[in-house]
Amino acid sequence: MLILILGMGTVTFIPRFLPMAFLTRWGLPKRVKEGLDYIPISILSAIVFPILFFNEEGTVGIRAHYILAAIPVFIFSWKVKSLWGSVLLGMLVYWGLGFVL
Amino acid sequence: MENDQFKNGVKAALPIVLGYLPVGMAFGVLARTAGLTPFEAGSMSILVYAGASQFLAIEMISKGIPWGPIVIATFFINLRHLLMSSTLSLHFKGHRLRTLGLLSAQLTDESFAVAMSNPSKISNRPSYLFGIQMISQIAWVAGSVGGALFGRLVDHKEYGIPFALSSLFICLLVIQIKKVHHLWVMVIAGIFSILFKWAFPGNWYILLTGILASGIGIAIEMAGRDKK
Numbered sequence: 001m002l003i004l005i006l007g008m009g010t011v012t013f014i015p016r017f018l019p020m021a022f023l024t025r026w027g028l029p030k031r032v033k034e035g036l037d038y039i040p041i042s043i044l045s046a047i048v049f050p051i052l053f054f055n056e057e058g059t060v061g062i063r064a065h066y067i068l069a070a071i072p073v074f075i076f077s078w079k080v081k082s083l084w085g086s087v088l089l090g091m092l093v094y095w096g097l098g099f100v101l
Numbered sequence: 102m103e104n105d106q107f108k109n110g111v112k113a114a115l116p117i118v119l120g121y122l123p124v125g126m127a128f129g130v131l132a133r134t135a136g137l138t139p140f141e142a143g144s145m146s147i148l149v150y151a152g153a154s155q156f157l158a159i160e161m162i163s164k165g166i167p168w169g170p171i172v173i174a175t176f177f178i179n180l181r182h183l184l185m186s187s188t189l190s191l192h193f194k195g196h197r198l199r200t201l202g203l204l205s206a207q208l209t210d211e212s213f214a215v216a217m218s219n220p221s222k223i224s225n226r227p228s229y230l231f232g233i234q235m236i237s238q239i240a241w242v243a244g245s246v247g248g249a250l251f252g253r254l255v256d257h258k259e260y261g262i263p264f265a266l267s268s269l270f271i272c273l274l275v276i277q278i279k280k281v282h283h284l285w286v287m288v289i290a291g292i293f294s295i296l297f298k299w300a301f302p303g304n305w306y307i308l309l310t311g312i313l314a315s316g317i318g319i320a321i322e323m324a325g326r327d328k329k
Contacts, residue, residue, distance in 0.1 A: 020186045036315070
């Protein structure tokens with residue numbers, strides 16, 4: 001178990017550390033830097049959309065419970081940029097939908 | 102001053118805590134069921150600290166798979182952090198390797214997204230990012246150990262808990278939409294991520310979408326500039 005945990009820890013650390021270690025020392029071409037501006041939005045989209053369009057069995061489909069809860073959270077986040085508010089609203093709506101669906 | 106930044110980071114990350122505690126507990130419960138002690142579950146959350154790969158490791162352990170394949174799977178699952186680490190590196194030019202090592206050890210999807218919701222706050226302020234990441238990892242470890250010790254008392258599928266981190270990500274996604282280009286990139290990345298997740302095993306889709314969609318983003322931006 002110790003070897004497993006240390007092994008997992010090491011291989012997880014490598015991709016987290018290498019870019020931070022080297023790119024803070026070498027410069028980056030301008031193009032690449034500009035491209036990195038789009039990384040947060042790309043990654044966040046790649047996390048959010050599959051949550052809504054994959055069901056529990058891992059097949060593509062409309063996951064109604066999640067999509068219905070996501071809509072008010074999306075609108076609320078747009079109007080009020082509050083992380084707390086969004087998380088609490090999301091949990092409340094998801095919970096409420098559990099009684100209806 | 103340093104201290105204030107750390108505190109501000111902690112405050113910014115409290116919504117992550119709300120999500121990490123229950124998910125950490127879920128991990129602890131599963132780890133216990135797969136035969137890990139609370140100490141082992143806690144150690145994994147301290148030394149590995151990567152949700153998806155920890156859950157996968159537990160599943161593989163309970164199937165009797167040896168450590169080699171589990172470590173390899175972990176490596177590939179967590180490759181996506183390359184992109185986040187690269188993005189963060191722009192804000193910490195020339196900082197000491199020890200600081201950078203500490204910051205990268207605690208890098209997760211959630212803390213990255215919260216940090217990038219206001220990049221001006223993290224630029225050259227390792228204490229702020231450290232605050233975000235430290236409180237997040239404490240929540241994760243506390244949840245894991247708590248779950249492994251007395252997890253059965255709480256049902257982590259109740260009270261909207263499954264949707265807590267999803268809501269956090271939705272809000273962080275919305276915060277990133279700062280111009281029309283971002284909206285396009287979001288739609289493109291959304292479509293790609295679903296296609297990639299469908300086509301490839303594991304979570305390659307995050308890394309692939311990250312590279313492709315940000316490439317397209319910069320292409321759209323340059324095409325727009327040429328017109329002017």
